[in-house]
Amino acid sequence: MTYSRRDFLRSTAIGAGLAAPLAQTLFGPSVARAQGDKHGGTLRISATFGLSTINPVAHISGAEWMATRWLYNNLTRLNVKREVVPDLAESWAASEGGRMWTFKLRRGVQFHIGREVVADDAVATMQTILDPKTASPYRGEIGPIERVDAIDKYTVRFTLRAPFADFPAMMTLPVARIVAREGLGDLKALAAKEFGSGPFRLREFVPGDRVTVERFPSYYRSGLPYLDAVTLKIFPEPTTELTAFKGKETDLIWDVSPDLFSQVAGTPGADAMAVPGGTFANVILPSDKPPFNDSRVREALKYTVDRTKMLAAIHGAHGELANDHPVSSAYTFYAQLPLRTPDLGKAKALLREAGHGGGISFKISVAASPPIREQMAVILKEMAKPAGFNIDVEVLPYDRYLAQVWNKGVPYVGFYATRPTADTILMKLYHPKDGLDEGRWAPSHAEAVKMLEQARETLDVAQRRRLYAQFQKVARDDGPFIIPFFRSELSGKWAYVRDFRLNPSNFEMDLEEVWLTADAPRKKT
Amino acid sequence: VAFYVARRTLSIALVLVLISLIVFVAIHVLPGSAATLILGEYATPESLRALERDMGLDRPFVLQYAAWMGGVVTGDWGYSLAMKQPVTAIVGLRLRNSALLAGFALVAVALIAVPLGTLAALRRGRWLDLAILTGSYIGISVPEFVTGMVLILVLAGPSLHLFPTGDYAPLAAGLRTWLSHLVLPALTLTLVLLAHVLRQTRSGLVEVLQSAYVRTARLKGATERRVVARHALRNGLLPAVTVIALDLGYLMGGIVVVEEVFAYPGMGRLILYAIQNRDVPLLQVSILIVAATYAFANFAADLAYAWLDPRIRYQ
Numbered sequence: 066m067t068y069s070r071r072d073f074l075r076s077t078a079i080g081a082g083l084a085a086p087l088a089q090t091l092f093g094p095s096v097a098r099a100q101g102d103k104h105g106g107t108l109r110i111s112a113t114f115g116l117s118t119i120n121p122v123a124h125i126s127g128a129e130w131m132a133t134r135w136l137y138n139n140l141t142r143l144n145v146k147r148e149v150v151p152d153l154a155e156s157w158a159a160s161e162g163g164r165m166w167t168f169k170l171r172r173g174v175q176f177h178i179g180r181e182v183v184a185d186d187a188v189a190t191m192q193t194i195l196d197p198k199t200a201s202p203y204r205g206e207i208g209p210i211e212r213v214d215a216i217d218k219y220t221v222r223f224t225l226r227a228p229f230a231d232f233p234a235m236m237t238l239p240v241a242r243i244v245a246r247e248g249l250g251d252l253k254a255l256a257a258k259e260f261g262s263g264p265f266r267l268r269e270f271v272p273g274d275r276v277t278v279e280r281f282p283s284y285y286r287s288g289l290p291y292l293d294a295v296t297l298k299i300f301p302e303p304t305t306e307l308t309a310f311k312g313k314e315t316d317l318i319w320d321v322s323p324d325l326f327s328q329v330a331g332t333p334g335a336d337a338m339a340v341p342g343g344t345f346a347n348v349i350l351p352s353d354k355p356p357f358n359d360s361r362v363r364e365a366l367k368y369t370v371d372r373t374k375m376l377a378a379i380h381g382a383h384g385e386l387a388n389d390h391p392v393s394s395a396y397t398f399y400a401q402l403p404l405r406t407p408d409l410g411k412a413k414a415l416l417r418e419a420g421h422g423g424g425i426s427f428k429i430s431v432a433a434s435p436p437i438r439e440q441m442a443v444i445l446k447e448m449a450k451p452a453g454f455n456i457d458v459e460v461l462p463y464d465r466y467l468a469q470v471w472n473k474g475v476p477y478v479g480f481y482a483t484r485p486t487a488d489t490i491l492m493k494l495y496h497p498k499d500g501l502d503e504g505r506w507a508p509s510h511a512e513a514v515k516m517l518e519q520a521r522e523t524l525d526v527a528q529r530r531r532l533y534a535q536f537q538k539v540a541r542d543d544g545p546f547i548i549p550f551f552r553s554e555l556s557g558k559w560a561y562v563r564d565f566r567l568n569p570s571n572f573e574m575d576l577e578e579v580w581l582t583a584d585a586p587r588k589k590t
Numbered sequence: 591v592a593f594y595v596a597r598r599t600l601s602i603a604l605v606l607v608l609i610s611l612i613v614f615v616a617i618h619v620l621p622g623s624a625a626t627l628i629l630g631e632y633a634t635p636e637s638l639r640a641l642e643r644d645m646g647l648d649r650p651f652v653l654q655y656a657a658w659m660g661g662v663v664t665g666d667w668g669y670s671l672a673m674k675q676p677v678t679a680i681v682g683l684r685l686r687n688s689a690l691l692a693g694f695a696l697v698a699v700a701l702i703a704v705p706l707g708t709l710a711a712l713r714r715g716r717w718l719d720l721a722i723l724t725g726s727y728i729g730i731s732v733p734e735f736v737t738g739m740v741l742i743l744v745l746a747g748p749s750l751h752l753f754p755t756g757d758y759a760p761l762a763a764g765l766r767t768w769l770s771h772l773v774l775p776a777l778t779l780t781l782v783l784l785a786h787v788l789r790q791t792r793s794g795l796v797e798v799l800q801s802a803y804v805r806t807a808r809l810k811g812a813t814e815r816r817v818v819a820r821h822a823l824r825n826g827l828l829p830a831v832t833v834i835a836l837d838l839g840y841l842m843g844g845i846v847v848v849e850e851v852f853a854y855p856g857m858g859r860l861i862l863y864a865i866q867n868r869d870v871p872l873l874q875v876s877i878l879i880v881a882a883t884y885a886f887a888n889f890a891a892d893l894a895y896a897w898l899d900p901r902i903r904y905q
Binding site for chain 1: 620621622626627628629630631632634636637640641643644669670672673674675679680683739742743746747748751754755756757850851852853855859860863867868
C-alpha cells in the first residue's frame with residue numbers, strides 16, 4: 066500500500082489543528098499552499114430556463130449570456146459597482162465630441178484557438194453584428210455605429226452617426242463579445258462551438274440542458290481563473306432545483322423567486338444573496354387616447370399605489386421603491402426625488418377634476434410569465450378600487466400577449482431587466498425611434514424626449530446629470546408608466562464558494578476570482 | 591406475411607405524413623413565430639423582418655412545408671430555429687436518454703406487474719388480490735408530478751439523499767453514477783404504469799382460467815403450475831402485450847412532466863421546448879419520432895400476438 070504525504074497528514078494531524086503549521090515545518094511551503102489553495106474544483110450552477118445557444122451574436126436569455134461571459138471577452142466590462150472597466154481594451158478615448166471612440170487593445174491576449182486577439186477580430190465581430198443579414202436580436206442596443214476600423218494591430222476606432230457619451234458601456238453588452246474571425250464565417254456553427262478568449266473554454270454543451278466549461282490555462286489574467294471547471298445546468302422545476310441545491314448537488318442557485326430565496330436563507334451553511342438593481346415591471350398607460358391622454362387620470366392612478374405594500378407582497382420586500390420612472394439608484398444618473406406616497410383623497414380629486422367623478426373602467430392584459438406581471442396587475446386592481454378605478458385583469462399566454470397586446474397601445478404590464486446605463490432603459494421606454502414608446506407619450510412630450518437626446522450626446526457630466534434629473538421629474542409626474550419598485554436580484558450559494566459577488570445585471574457573472582474552500586464537494590475533480 | 595408487413599409499413603408512413611401536416615398547420619395557427627418569441631419585447635419591425643427572412647418564415651405556408659418535406663426526402667431533417675443547430679445533432683442524445691429511461695421503466699413494469707397480476711388472478715377475491723389491486727391503484731391515480739416530487743423530497747432530500755434529484759450522467763462517469771440518476775425517474779414511471787399492465791394481466795388471466803381448455807387441462811391431471819405457465823399465461827398475456835406496446839409510445843414522448851421534474855433531457859422535454867419556442871423543424875422531427883415509436887410498437891405487438899397465439903394469421 067502506498068502512503069502519500071497527504072494521507073499521512075490526514076491520519077496524524079486531523080482534529081489537532083496542527084495540519085498547517087506541521088506541514089510547513091515538515092515539508093516546506095509547497096504543501097502548505099496545497100492546503101489553503103484557491104485553485105481547483107468544479108462550480109456547479111443551476112438556472113430554470115434558457116440556454117438554447119451559445120452564439121454571442123444571437124443569444125437572448127440570461128443563462129446564455131452568463132455562459133458566453135465565461136467563454137468570451139468584451140472590449141470593456143461592467144463590474145459589480147456598475148463601472149465600465151477594461152477587458153480586452155486597456156484604454157479608450159472619445160474624439161469629435163463623442164462621435165468617435167478609439168479603443169486600445171491589450172497585447173498578447175490569446176484566443177482558445179491559439180492565436181493573439183487583434184483589432185481585426187473586434188472589427189469583424191462588430192461588422193457581423195451590424196450586418197442586417199445576420200439578424201442579430203440585440204443589434205439595436207449597441208449604439209448608432211456608422212463604421213468600425215482597425216487603425217493598427219491593436220487599435221479599433223468606432224465612428225458613430227451621432228455623439229454618444231455612454232458608448233463604452235455598450236461594449237459590455239452580451240451581444241458585443243469579441244469572436245475570433247475564424248468563427249464568424251459560419252454563424253450556424255457558432256451556436257454550439259466557441260471562438261473566444263475568455264477565462265474558460267467549452268467542454269460540453271447540450272442545448273436546453275447544460276453547458277460545461279473548463280479552465281483556459283493561457284488566460285490573459287495570469288493565474289486566473291481558480292476554478293478547474295464550471296457547469297451550468299437547467300432545472301425546469303424550481304422544487305427540484307432547490308432540492309438539488311440543498312443536497313449540495315449544485316453549489317450556486319441562480320435567479321430564484323422570493324419563495325425559494327427565503328428557503329435558501331433558512332438553510333444553515335448557505336448564503337442568500339440579494340443585490341439591488343434596476344429590474345422592474347411597469348403598468349403601461351397608453352397616453353394618446355382617453356382616458357389616459359389626460360395626465361390627471363394617470364396621476365390619480367399613481368396616487369393609489371402603496372408601493373411599500375406592493376413590494377412586500379410581490380418580492381418579499383427585496384428591492385427599492387420607485388417613482389414611476391425607470392432609473393434606479395443602481396444607475397449613475399439616478400436623481401433622488403421625493404417618493405410618491407399613496408393618497409386616495411388626491412386620487413379621487415384628480416379623477417373628479419378630469420371629469421371622471423363616477424369612476425373609470427378599463428382592462429389590463431398581462432402575460433402569464435414572469436408571474437410579477439399578473440401579481441402587479443391584481444394588486445393594483447385592489448389598491449385602485451377605492452379611488453374609483455374599476456380594473457379588469459386579463460391573463461394571456463406569452464405568445465398571445467406578444468402577438469395581440471404588447472406595444473399595441475393598450476394597457477398591459479411590461480417587464481424590463483437592469484440595463485448597462487440609464488440611457489439604455491430611458492431610450493428604450495420613451496424614445497419613439499430608438500426605442501418603443503409603448504406609452505404613446507413621445508408625440509405629446511417632444512420637449513422631454515429632446516432632453517434624453519441631448520443628455521446622451523454631450524460628454525459634460527454635470528449637464529447630463531441635470532438633464533436626466535429633469536427628465537426623471539417629468540416622467541414621475543406626467544409619464545405613461547406606473548413603476549412601483551425595482552426588485553432585487555436573488556440568488557443563493559453555499560458558504561464554501563468564495564469571492565463571488567452578484568452583479569445587479571445578474572447574468573454578468575464574473576467567475577475569474579471565485580474559488581472553493583477545501584470542504585466543497587467538488588474541490589477535487 | 592411479407593405482404594402484410596409491407597402494407598402495415600406503408601400505412602404507418604401515410605399516418606406520419608398526415609401527422610407532420612397537422613403539426614405544421616397547428617403551429618401556424620398559433621399566434622407569433624419563432625422570430626417573435628426570440629425577439630420578445632425587444633423586437634423592432636426591422637429586426638423582426640430580418641430574423642423572419644433569416645429563418646425562412648416570411649415564405650408562404652405551403653412553400654415552407656414543401657421545403658421541409660423536400661429536405662426530409664433527401665435526408666436533411668432541417669435546422670432548429672431556436673437552438674440553431676441541425677435537428678439530428680440535437681435529437682440524438684434525447685432519443686438515447688428517453689429510450690434508456692423507457693427501457694428501464696418497461697422492464698421494471700413487466701418484471702413486477704406480470705407476476706403480481708398472475709398472483710392476483712390466482713387469488714381472485716381474496717385479501718391478497720385486493721391488496722395488489724389497491725396498491726396499483728394508488729400508483730396510477732396519483733399524478734406523476736406528485737409521485738416524482740414526493741420521491742425527490744424523500745429519497746433525494748438532504749436528510750436521506752440516497753439518489754441525485756435528477757439530471758443524467760454519461761456511462762463514462764461510471765456505472766454507479768450512471769444508474770443512480772435513472773433510479774428516481776424510472777421508479778416514478780414504474781409506479782404510474784404498473785396498474786395498466788397488472789390489471790390487464792389479471793383480467794386476461796381470470797378470463798382464461800375459466801375457459802374450457804383450462805378446465806380440460808386440470809381434468810387431465812396437470813399440475814396447477816403447469817396449467818398456469820403452459821396453458822393459461824400464453825393466452826392471458828395477450829391484452830397485456832398491447833398495453834406494454836402503447837406504454838412504450840407514452841414513455842418515448844408523453845412523459846414531459848417526469849422529464850421536467852427530474853431535469854432529464856429526453857424527448858418529452860424537447861417537444862415542450864419546441865412548442866414553447868415555435869421551433870417547427872425541431873417539433874416536426876420530435877413528434878414524428880414519437881409517433882413512429884407508437885406505430886411501430888403497436889405493429890410489433892400485433893406480430894407478437896401471432897407468435898403467442900398461432901391461431902392468429904395476418905393476410
